[in-house]
Structure formats: C-alpha cells, structure tokens
Amino acid sequence: SAGLEPSSLPFAAIAFVFYACALKSRVFNPLNNARPDRSKAVEGKGSDGFRDRVMPSWTPPGVIFPIMWLLIIGPIRAYSSAMVVSATGTFFNPAIMAFIFHLTCGDVWNTINNTEKRYGMSVVGILLGVVPSADFAASQYYAIEPLAGKLLGGTLLWLCTASALITD
Secondary structure, three states: OOOOOHHHOOHHHHHHHHHHHHHHHHHHOOOOOOOOOHHHHHOOOOEOOEOOOOOOOOOOOOOHHHHHHHHHHHHHHHHHHHHHHHHHOOOOOHHHHHHHHHHHHHHHHHHHHHHOOOHHHHHHHHHHHHHHHHHHHHHHHHHHOHHHHHHHHHHHHHHHHHHHHHHO
C-alpha cells in the first residue's frame, strides 16, 4: 500500500502533525474560537479572554501562558502522540481518538470561556470535560506506551492549575 502509513514517516514528521493539531485544533471547530488579543489589552482596550475579568492574585504573569502552550504542553502532546502512533502503526486508534476528543473538549471550553464569557459553565466544562478527557487520553496512551501516558498525564498539572484559576 502507498500513502501516509506511519511506518513510512519519520518520527519527527508524525510529531509535527500532532504539534500542529495540539496548537491549531480550533481550525476544525465551527464555534467562534477567537484567541485573546494581547496588544488590545495592553493598550487598555478590551479583548475577549484577556484582562477582561477579575483574576485571582496568584495568577501567573501573562507571558507564562504562551510559553506553557507553545514550548511545553504542545511538544509533550506531540511527542507522546507520535510515540503512540509509532507503537501502534496507525493514526486511527482508540488512544489517538481519545486525545482528539480531549482537544475538542478544550476547543468547546475555549468558546464558552473566552468568547461567550459564561464563567460558571466554564468551571463546569473544565472540571467535567477538559480535565477528565485529558486524564482518559493519558490512560489510553499509557496502555499502549507507558512513557507516552506519563508524559501526556504530566500535562494535567497545567490543566489542574488552569482549573483552579478558573474556579477561583
């Protein structure tokens, strides 16, 4: 057979596909998933999802969020997903589908929190959707490749921190 079989792709290429998915999954979301505009907020203008609400005093500085997503969470998701694809020989398996479901939960949550500003529902969504779906995906990864499951499970530390911020 010809085409995009994982065995014919370098590990780095597989990881890049998942890095793009982890950072740009909202492209496939029909909901409004506009990201906050930092420059507007800095100028004192409102920007959905950025300095448009009272945040807890222990909120990390704004620069931490892009560093976490671009340099830590995204690469961990990419690497662990590539490990699962390499171990199973396919992109279409229950563990990867659990990860895609988690990304979908996150995209729906972003719309509820950042665009619609339904903060009460945002708390419910992160506690009953985003965090449990990440935990489930990590457990599915662990069943295939324990290190991949541990890595993906490590992202729960950040998600739980975000959950505590949103709940507070």
